[in-house]
Amino acid sequence: MYAEGGWTPPCEPQPRRPRLTERQERVLVWLIALNALLLFIAPIGGATVIQAFFAVVK
DSSP states (O other): OOTTTTOOOOOOOOOOOOOOOHHHHHHHHHHHHHHHHHHHHHHHHHHHHHHHHHHHHO
């Protein structure tokens, strides 16, 4: 069906983007670690601020 010459294959795919450099990988790992740390610290800090607010209001 396609071997008769009426069909041509699509264009070649776009070239892949280069991988991250070593520095970019290191920055990305630091950002992920910082976000994970803040995930645990932020609720504790938020609770402390709320408790301080209620202590002042009472």
